Amino acid sequence: MALRAALARFSAAKKRGTRAGGGRCEDGFRQETVASNLQRLTAAIKRQKQKGAWPKALALLSAAARKGEERDLVAFTAAADVCARGSAWKAALAVLKELRSEGLAPDLVLWCALGSACSAAAQWRRALHLSLQAVREECLAPNAFSFGSAMSACSRASQWDKVLSLLEEAQSLGLANSFTFSSAITALANSADSESGWGRALCLWEEAQNAEMGNVVTFNATLTALERASQWHRACELLDSGGIRPDEVSYSSVATACARWHLWERSLALLSSCLVRPTLGGQSCLVRAMGHARAWEQALHHWNSNGLRGSEVSASTAWALEVAGLTPELRTFASSSGRKELTLLDFVQRRAPRGQLHAVLNEVRHFARKEWLKLAAGAKASVLRAVLRPGDAVLELGCFVGFSALLAAQRLRQLGGGGKVVSCELNPVSAMVARALIAWAGADDEVEVRVGLASDWIASGQLGRPDVVILDHRGSRYHEDLNALEPHLGKGARVLADNVLSPGAPLFLSFVDGRYDVTVHEVPEFRRKGRLDWMLLCAPLHRHARQSAAPAPPEFRELSAEVDRLCWRSSSAKVYGGDWQELQEQLEPVLRRFADARGWTSALSPRTNIRSPPSPGTRLWLQFSIVGRCKVSIAAEATCVEARPTLIRVAAAAANGAAHVRTESQASHALQQLEDARGAAQGAGGVLVLQYVTRPGRHEAMGQASYLAPARLKRNLEESWISAWASRNHGGAGSSDLLDSERTAVEDS
Ligand SMILES: C[S@@+](CC[C@H](N)C(=O)[O-])C[C@H]1O[C@@H](n2cnc3c(N)ncnc32)[C@H](O)[C@@H]1O
Incomplete structure (x- = not known):
């Protein structure tokens, strides 16, 4: 509005100037400058949208304010749009705050952008509020777009009941359109109950058609609902029904539906009849269907003749060859990415003598100290080692460069x-x-690597009967893959799942509840200072004690979708540290409550055979760094509170301990004490599970000091000491204002 007013003033001034003989008056010149500054600012902000570079967009807004330049509703809306693209909902709300402080009022377009930002960040309740409620509070009338945006937020968060009631409301207000219908059908397609949702989706599609609101997007949403529910014949019928001109997405959905049933010939015929290039997802499914049918020649031919090198279809093609017993040259299927992995290979081969497993592992660790690699190293490696027994058949899902294998x-x-x-x-x-x-x-x-999707290998039945399953591929898939593996698990099987807390596997946590005996190992993340993670050790309960898997709580589904979204985004674009932290802050209390309620978090050391456990009440000297939220180093006297053949548990007072470590000499003194404690633990032949107490009666994070090598201990201690100092002097991260992390990011940029 302000921009429109400025432009109106500008053109009026221009007209006045023309009538006065063609010369520009001073006021006209000023208006022109304002308008061109505004245009420049808005254009610069809009340029950030593609990359979702919201810190830059916010920085541009701030810079304009600093220079005393005018900022208007259009520029603020553009910035909110960039935030939506970058899923930065807090930053979007900061834009709103800033806009109001400028005396401007948001319009419907801005409310929708704010709603989209929250929707993109899986904040569906906020999105709902901003798109509809806040709009009404401002005495504006929501339009079809407001409803569509609210519905797509709920749909992304699997809140399909909410979506359907919003559709009804939109219909009653005469605001339903193709967008609202598509959102509702997509919600049904995404629903956990997609098996029964497809019928409803078909009805909605017919309703949309009758109301002349069906377009290709609505059509494709309906096909997807049928595909997800494995209704391939109905999907084929709908495609042929002639109501809508199908596009590449329509063909790919139906081809995928057929491929799910391994009907690759039908799937191939569909993709071949598509005039535009089918989606990569559809082609990948086709090639995998060929693989399941052992039609590897056709898979290779399709990959070769459709120019699919370097695409995601390559992995499926390589799998189709391998599952048929061939050993393809993987380099042919490799895309250009993977520079880091190839550099690692070269690094290790130059430094580790051939044939020396120990040296190879060391060099991989060495490399990972310079360039971050997603490895289960450090304390995680100790848990992994402790789970194994002589002669185990180990199946790992998620090999990466083979470190944990x-x-x-x-x-x-x-x-x-x-x-x-x-x-x-x-x-x-x-x-x-x-x-x-x-x-x-x-x-x-001893180690065999299989290329391809874990689920395809499991379905192939070629993985044998594992004693130990290591889940380290994609948290949101753990439960489905383990479910498919269950019939193949050996007697006394153990399942070790990594990254359950960070980035998180909420659906897995819910899946194992009541079906597995679960122990949570809380361990520091390798090379991620201050971040704790959970490794879950799960043993299947006896058939009679085992409950059938209950549907995951809605909150878990929401969180899982958010974890997946961030992981996915981080593979192709920059994800700001604040986004991870924010997700972790949402996820951690939910998972902790769930695990605590089931008594899973009383971490059990995986090492067995403590020869002479100290009796309860024995005093031990301890020091350890807490790498969780508190970030304090502790040098403390501790008391043994429990000792079992597999575990020594101790308690220490954090406040006392933290006070010890203020100077460098105290840090080295504390280090010496820690070394002594480590020695004491090892002398007893066991492992110390360390607890600290922040409030009387409350036990929190644990560390496993005796797992750590002295050099690593030293580093941990020093780092934690520094961060403890920083948080004491600067107020700590926990108490920060809601928008602090974003502000820092803006300043950094
Ligand atoms: C965290 S890394 C594994 C690290 C490895 N276990 C280690 O500690 O050395 C996860 C790996 O799983 C792979 N991955 C992701 N989804 C997968 C799937 N569905 N099937 C097989 N591998 C998958 C990724 O490509 C990635 O290399």
Whole structure:
């Protein structure tokens, strides 16, 4: 509005100037400058949208304010749009605040942008409020777009009941359109109950058609609902019904529906009749269907003749060959990404002597200290090692470059040899590097890497009967893949799931409840200062004690969708640290409550055989760094509160301990004490599970000091000491204003 007013003033001034003989008056010149500054500012902000670079957009707004330049509703709306693209809902709300402080009032377009920002960040309640309620509070009337935006937010969060009631409301207000119908049908397609939702989706599609509100987007949403519910014949019928001209998405959905039933010939015919290039997802499904039918020649031909090199279809093609017993040259299927993995291979081969497994592992760790790699190293490696028993058949989902697979092989050797590790990896470059490293380490008899989706390998029935399953691929898939694996699990099987707390696997946590005996190991994340993670060790309960899997709570589904979204986004674009932190702050209390209520969090040390456990009440000298939220180093006297053959649990007072470590000499003194404690623990032949108490009676995060090597201990201690100092002096992260992390990011940018 302000921009429109400015432009109106500008053109009036211009007209006056023309009538006065063509010369510009001073006021006209000023108006022109204002208008052109505004245009420039808005254009600069809009340029950030593609990358979702919201800190830059906010910085541009701030810079304009600093220079005393005018900012109007259009510029603020553009900034909110960029925030929506970057899923930065807090930043979007900051834009609203700033707009109001300028004396401007938001319009419907801005409310929709704010709603979209919340929707993109899986904040569906906020999105609903901003798109509809807040609009009404401002005495504005929501339009069809407001409803569509609210519905798509609820749909993304799997709130399908809410979506359907919003559709009814929109219909009663005469505001339903193709967008609202598409949102409702998409919600049904995404519903956990898609098996029964497809009928409802078809009805809505007919309703939309009758009201002349059906378009290709609504049509495709209906096809997707049918595809997800495995209704391939109904999907084919709808495609042929002639109501709408199908596009590449329509063909790909139906082809995917057929491919799910391994009807690859039908799927191929559909994709071939599509005039535009079918989606990569559809082609990937087709090639996988060919793989399941062992039609590897057709898979290879399709991949070759459709120019699919370097695309996501490559992994499926490589899998189709491997599952048929062939060993394709993985380099052919590798895309250009994977520079880091190839550099790692070169690094290790230059430094570790061939055939020395131990040296290879060390060099991978060494490399990971310079360039971050997503490895289960450090304390996680100790948990992994402790789970293994002599002769175990290990199945790992998520091999990456083979670090944890090699660790498992090393442990099996230490346990007397025998056993085997099979590890699945989706990415051909990572799988290729893993194979090369395994061969270099001389462990190719013990470790086998399979390229392709874990679910495809499980469905192929070629993974044997594992004793130990390591889940380290994609948190949102753990429960489905484990469910498919269950019939193949050996007696006394153990399942070790990594990354359950960070980035998080809420659906898995819900899946194992009542079906597995669960222990949570809380461990520091490798090379991620201050971040704790959970490794879950799960043993299947006896058939009679086992409950059938209950549907996950809605909150868990929402959180899982958000974790997936951030992980997905981080593979192709920058995800700001604040976004991860915010997600973690939402996720952690929910998962902790769930695990605490079931008594899973009383961490059990996986190491067994403590020869002479101290009796309860014994005093032990301890020091350890708490790498959780509090970020304090502790040098403390502790009391043994429990001792079992597998565990020594101690309690220490954090406040006392923290006070000890203020100077460097105190830090080194504390380090010495920690070394003593470590020695004491090892002397007893066991593992210390350390607890600290922040409030009397309240036990929180645990660390496992005796797992840590002295050099690492020293680093941890010093780092934690510094951060403890920083948080004491600067107020700490926990108490910060809602928008602090965004502000910092803006300043950084
Ligand atoms: C965290 S890394 C694994 C790290 C490895 N376990 C280690 O500690 O050395 C996860 C890997 O899983 C792979 N992945 C993701 N989804 C997958 C799937 N559905 N099937 C197989 N591998 C998958 C990714 O490509 C990635 O390399």
